[in-house]
Amino acid sequence: MKRPTIKDIALRSGVSKGAVSLALNGRPGVSDSTRERVLSVAAALGYRPSSTARALSGARADAVGLVLARPLGAEAFFFRLIGGIQAELPMALLLQVVGDLDEEVELYRRWWAEHRVDGVFLVDLRVDDPRVAVVEELGLPAVVIGGAGHHGNVASVWADDAKAMTSVVEHLTSLGHRRIARVAGLPSLLHTARRDAAFRAAVPSGVIVSADYTDSRGAAATRELLLGAEPPTAIVYDNDVMAVAGVGVAAELGVTVPAELSIVAWDDSPLCRLIHPPLTALSRDTSAFGARAARALLAVLAGASPIDTEDTTPVLVARASTGHSSRS
């Protein structure tokens, strides 16, 4: 048995294709009795509209897109984000990994030209990111995820990293820490820049070392800091993997945590909870964040004017890796 098309419904209910289309989409132009008849025939046949055909005639594509330019960044973050997005989306998510930003932009152009997606999520925003301008030029509905601040006429869902950073620093200073350092993520990412700025504002004398989210670079950065002239008494890491690597380096150098060194991780995870000592971490519900982004995109697709939505600020979960400074 073939899948029923709009033509089959038209035949069986004795009306034209056009009338069926109007009836099924709840648009005026057919009488209530006809509409009812068409709907019941459609239901009886188990009719499902073809989103492919719809997309071709200019209507919805019934899919939204997400492009990841490698490197992916923090693994667990994206997976939870995508899970959260999906949970809220009634349509499919077209996912593609590309090599660089140029390919990503090219892909948006193609997808949009082909009506393959109705909208896209923009992640991993860079400093001076070209993508915002592109989607605006195309008129491609989009939501910027995690890029604090306003981006042209594009909707944005973000968390207040600056406030979160401030809460971390307050936690540490209240414990007597004065020499606080930061091991940052990729400098090209916008949120790294924002966190850098917030950190500098809160700790004018603080040292920032750039890394790339990997354990090896996290370990190297930690070594650099602890072997320096004025080693910090507390380090804030931009993700969990680097923070855990930092714990390892400290142990290796005979620096006890938290007595001699306090450690804070950005983004909580099983890793933070299960390691010894458990890490104080900035926790957020990434899945809920994705869901919020999905709702934002749906709103834009429904015609709402793009607005910026602030997600809940990551909250500091104090665990055993932070304690009073011994050198205050």
Place this chain on the structure above:
Amino acid sequence: MKRPTIKDIALRSGVSKGAVSLALNGRPGVSDSTRERVLSVAAALGYRPSSTARALSGARADAVGLVLARPLGAEAFFFRLIGGIQAELPMALLLQVVGDLDEEVELYRRWWAEHRVDGVFLVDLRVDDPRVAVVEELGLPAVVIGGAGHHGNVASVWADDAKAMTSVVEHLTSLGHRRIARVAGLPSLLHTARRDAAFRAAVPSGVIVSADYTDSRGAAATRELLLGAEPPTAIVYDNDVMAVAGVGVAAELGVTVPAELSIVAWDDSPLCRLIHPPLTALSRDTSAFGARAARALLAVLAGASPIDTEDTTPVLVARASTGHSSRS
């Protein structure tokens, strides 16, 4: 400037739509000179065929699908898998998360009927999984990922879990362990059943406790085992999170690792490497596994007859969490 269509090329090169189609697809029916002219016009205009339109007229959809029925299972595994798949795929991946298997099956039917995908990956195979029969019935090209054994006429990419389990048990028995237990993943999953069987064959007296990959259930299972009448001297966990939770429970109960209890995790991860003590783990290249699955699906799409491909067997990486049994 609008995106050029096949019609624009036809106009500018002075031939018909049909001839352009033949020329662009390298099919016979046009002369070499015409073909060349059409190709150069297409290149000059920056022509990109619309996969939406192609899909409608029955050709390739230029996308493959992956449906995840919640619960997702081991997070990191899927993310790396998808990354590996994407790296090898020249097309987009349609990803959708659904609530249960029935929805998943319904989605395959729709996608296929609409020519929305050219093929699908089947993951998380269940014992007596209905999906294999469905894709066979539909004639929807598919690749089963991680379901050991042969599945009807559907291609399969799998790793030899039985052999891997044997290597784990051999490692432990060579260290003098006789009372070995297993904390298993979801019993409904096929690979859980396969590992169970392999474990039973290798350790006839071994106890198996079912869990669900979460740290809480992993901890509970460990507690149950260690507080039992004949506590094991070694435990094999079905994922990293449960193994790490097991370490925590052991510490809590005053059972030292590895002196009194050896621990092995299935699937290596930063978590295994960074915890104290570092966990002996079954390591595999999940990303490469995904790439292999992608190649398998591409082969099926290209018309190859579906075959079973064996991935490299997970290899045991011995670390500090396993040691000689103190009770041998």
Place this chain on the structure above:
DNA sequence: AGCTGGAGATAAACCGGTTTAGCTAGGTTC
């Protein structure tokens, strides 16, 4: 010279929808 065959191209149908122009019947209005 007439017939056949094949290469090269075109026009048109088709995929499954949406959308627009146009038609018909019935009811108002003056």
Place this chain on the structure above:
DNA sequence: GAACCTAGCTAAACCGGTTTATCTCCAGCT
């Protein structure tokens, strides 16, 4: 009773490709 609406519907065009039936040449053969 002619003119005018409007609701309700149909026919047809359209989206951007693929595919098939058909048509035109021209070369080759007898």
